Amino acid sequence: MKYKITRKLVLYFTSVILLFSLVVGGAFLLLFTRHTEEIYRADMQERAEAIAAGVADYLEDGSPALDEVAFAAKGNAIGKQTGNNALFAQGGATGTTGRNNVNGYNAYITAIQDIAMGEVWIVDQSAETISVGTGKKEITYGELPGAALALVDEVFEGDVAFSEGFSPLLEDTSITVGAPVLSAEGEVIAAVLLHDYIANMQTAVRSGLSTLGISAAVALIAAIGIAFLLAKRFIEPLQRMEETTQQLADNHYEAQTGISQNDEMGSLAANIDILADKLAEAEQASAKLDKMRKDFITSISHELRTPVTVIRGSLEALNDHVVEDPAKIDEYHQQMLTESIHLERMINDLLELSRLQNPDYQMEMSSLNFVDVVENAIRSVRYIAREKGITLTFSKELLSFMMMGDYTRLRQMLLAVMENAVKFSAEKGEIRITLTALDAGCRLAVTDNGPGIAEKDQPYIFEKFFKSNEESNKQGTGLGLAVAKQIADRHGIVLSVESQPGKGSTFLFDLKQ
Incomplete structure (x- = not known):
């Protein structure tokens, strides 16, 4: 009994915990992933808007505009490429200006990327290139996928937008948020694109799932321990009740469970104790009834013996002609009649008493x-x-x-x-x-x-x-x-x-x- 109940309880508890873990894990995976993505997007949007505001302040403080930066960057490139040809003077001048403007602007972009904890692009709608931060190659509009171009267009309309269309350029699955850079007059003068890789968000989800898995494992171990404790608590009174019922089966009706619990187990034990008391009373009643039956047989045998003996003795005397005096013969006849009347009355009384003692007898x-x-x-x-x-x-x-x-x-x-x-x-x-x-x-x-x-x-x-x-x-x-x-x-x-x-x-x- 012990090991069967223990196995069943462990199996039940383990099944419940596993089922619970699957249901909760599935719901957690769905809800937590959505919630994490929402938080992630909200955080990226907040950062992008902050960067956009910072870029707007940077431009309003007298720093070169983005088209100037782009023109300077071009001049710098031309100066390097042309060398001493006819365009060198223009390229050199442009290169000098480019180097001064680009160096300061690139330093600003690098600082923004460090603070934003992501890759920052700044786009001017009229420029032919996109500033992608220090150490990155320049990207033209023509290189952008259609989904990326749609995001840029939506941002230049003054909206904050999200897209995963930049993933081919970033060589990994990523999410991009675009925020407009507004001038003092409220016009969109540029777009800030903040990129972050989906893997970073998935890391947070995996961390949550790992926590859930550890919790489920701990709960499973705890459930097994609780199952063993409950099995022990259940088995002890059950074993005592089994021993008591075995004693009752062996006609030891004085046996008692001795269990006092305010629950169904205690109620069952109390009923077994009541059953034992009833069986003890029934045994005593049966013994008393058996004694009464024996006494009854003894008594009725004694009571019947006397009239039967008298009648038989009288008949034998008359049959053997031991008595021939007519007066004596009449006396014997009278005695037999008296004894037969007494015998009949006794039998009638016994039958009457038997009927009255029958519970089914109706008056x-x-x-x-x-x-x-x-x-x-x-x-x-x-x-x-x-x-x-x-x-x-x-x-x-x-x-x-x-x-x-x-x-x-x-x-x-x-x-x-x-x-x-x-x-x-x-x-x-x-x-x-x-x-x-x-x-x-x-x-x-x-x-x-x-x-x-x-x-x-x-x-x-x-x-x-x-x-x-x-x-x-x-x-x-x-x-x-x-x-x-x-x-x-x-x-x-x-x-x-x-x-x-x-x-x-x-x-x-x-x-x-």
Whole structure:
């Protein structure tokens, strides 16, 4: 897991950085190149205009005009070329003047080129030559390409113009800006052409791209480092969760991740811990259910054994003619009938309890008056109570208490408790039934004068097959109160008992409105 996640994170981060670098690099190359060119052109224009202004000042200060300089340059050339021929005097004079004028003008052009950090040409529209600075050959208009001539014409119209048409003359790709030289009257008297090579601008672009490349490389290295750190941060809790889930798979439900993070990883770990707790509770419930199942089988086996044994023994005695006295035979028949009735009742109670414990079992709920149910149950129990001379008294504070319930099941619940009270009450005793009003409901109390229930037995009297007094309850199945408790729970009724040995018992039914 560790290395797979690490590889994935490194791959993801590297891919993102590379994609980002390509997109940003492409945009940077386009925008930065344009921006650099704009800055470069603006800077050249500023320099050219400054040179043009300087040339205008130079000419206005009494320095020779450009046509004079050009004429002097011609005279100088003629003086050198003619020597002692007929034109020597004119050439010599012209040469002398040329040397004086050209030397001063060339010095000025050289100073301008040094300051302008580029090659400077100064063009007079009426001249036949172009001043190209010291050490450069003179160039005539005829040598200029068409694009260069267009630039010169545009400048002499008073505009600042750019062109790359001078590149063939400069023997390399270059950019030229032309600025007009204006006289005091505002007329264009010359043009300043400032040349600079494209390579200089490309050097700046390459420098920017180099910086971007270095930044991308640093970012890539940082991304790989961050990927390793994040992988470690992710892997540690994942490994702990993997170990915990493995322990859960091995039925060690006490395992916990011990992770506390305020994020999705922490939420997942918390859910795993909750799952572990639920599995532990489920294991305990399963163990408890398994114990209850075993206890149930043991209890029902014990409860069924007695009537089956009695019935079988009686049948064997009758079948083997061990008993021949008609009175004894009738006694055996009566005993078998009693045990079979007891067995049938036990089976019915078990089936009833099984249905009530099934969550899918639906009762027939309807609106009813609980007081009517109590009075109906009391009328049924009176017949049983008369056999023991027991008196039933019923006092009520309410004439009506409406609720949603299953009439038959509620009557069955009350009968189970009241019959139990009759069973454990002494002959000619008294059972008091009272219905009192509460703030949010009512309470029904059934009190007998029986032997009471030991305190240690009270928590178990509503469990299956529990018998608090075996001698007084030989015919009991131990299921009546368990059935009553299930019916009470289904109706939201709280069924409880209060009892003291020798002082009788009181069963309480608390109902809420």
